[in-house]
Amino acid sequence: MTTTTATSLPAAPARPLGVYLRLAATAMFWGGTFIAGRTVAHVLPPIVAALLRFGVAAALLLLIVWRKEGGLPRLSRQQVLATAALGLTGIFLYNLCFFGALGRIPAGRAALFIALNPIVTALAAALFLRERLSGRKWAGIALAFFGAAIVITRGDFAGAVHDISQSLGTGELLMLGAISSWAVYTLVGRRALTQLSPVAATTYAALWGLLFLAVGAVPQLGQIDWTQVGWTAYASVGYLGAFGTVIGFVWYYEGVKALGASRAAVFNNLVPVFGVTFAALLLGEPVLLSMVLGGAVAVAGVTLTNR
Template identity: 65%
Template sequence: MIYLKLIACTLIWGGTFIAGHIVSNALPPLTAASIRFSIAAALLLVLAWRREGGLPRLSLQQMGATAALGLTGIFLYNFCFFSALGKMEASRSALFIAMNPIVTALAAAAVLRERLNWRKWAGIGIAFAGAAVLITRGEPMAALHDISQSIGVGELMMLGAASCWAAYTLVGRAALKGLSPIAATTYASLWGLGFLLVSASRELPGVAWASLGWQVWASVTYLGAFGTVVAFVWWYEGVKALGPARTAVFNNLVPVFGVSLAALMLGEQVMASMIAGGLLVATGVTITNR
């Protein structure tokens, strides 16, 4: 049952790129993220009350750590996520985000002075080779002459999202000391929602709410309820049952589901460079996290 839940979890996360693509073409990025986390924060509060009897009081250090989680993993990540999906295909976005573990490993080496052995460096090199194939659509040499043909605003935003998630992961190591995953995530979501609502205040009056179709509302509800809360619960059940290392392997299914769903539901073309680049990235991530 736990394996089925983890596979379903990665399927849900793969679906967030399709839902995010639909929402980002109808709503400004900060407004979209605000609605997503209004739903997620409300459900997380109910979850915290049902499973843990409520939220614990925070020390000053925990308050600062959870605020940093909200800033990096909720506010900045989702701003980059929705901005990127408004500029590029959902399938390419899903493959980009597969670089998260590699960016996190490099950030841990730079900031926390964690040592990387030769095997991890080899995995990082393979993953970056795959990213180069993916970003340049299979023509890395042509990109050297005109990089603007390969890297646009969408690609830069998705790389920014990966960097924000790396920061969120590293801060999370400190924030989780003395806090359960549910408590830390709920507080981070509340902080992030606050940052989002303040930043989205200029966007909200210009949104044509009456013209939003059911697909947009269904997509943003999916992102908040399933992509944030349900997947979170199932993922941590996997971590508890199998350990973080064995659970992390399932992450490689996210871009597979993302590309497949984008082709089936949005009619996006699956290019040979995407398959080759995605396989190289998945190979590099597996070697690095082994």
């Protein structure tokens, strides 16, 4: 997933049905990133996988921003620092945690964690930006975390209390790190980049993130036997960069422009649904009752919070 909170996109409004279909397709693309990410995570180190993903994404974003806006705008000093922060949090740190988690836990299980993104962001906004949360929002947050607890513990709360390591391992902690990184990314974009279009802000963030990833990946690039990286990994990288990042981003903000942020954000609740479904169909992962129940409760909490 790649998104900012800037307010304008130079795309013509689409017909309502087309907007709904694109938003549903965007949720499908983002759900598919967990399957593609798990495929890549088993053959490439996380930082190299992220580097390849955003190499594809940055190239496509530069093409789009050139065609839609005539190129990237010049940045003020504050915007340089803000876009660098976006690249560090939403690109570099998020993707290290994302690929690291997918190398350790099933794709469907990882996808369900994403339902907590808006909840953690709302809590961070309340804590750091002093945004007030109503009683209804607090109830939604509590409900979402209860749903997440069902997923994390696989419904065995007593076992988790006795031995938390049964439920919360390195993969789960990395997904929590990914969610936290995304919350910071969202808040930085909301406050610091209101003068940039979403496509320009995201392009700058992708370029910064690509730079950070390249610096970290250089020592590992020479250690990889590229002849052993199969076509499925390369296809997955292409999917992650093109569909999971660029096309999903453009279509999502067309939806935001046509329907408003709140109505468009409702479609994000479909991401874990698609993620779990694809994991079962394409990777043969089991769908546990705790995943279905916990995921439904978490989505209900998110819906209540964002209502």
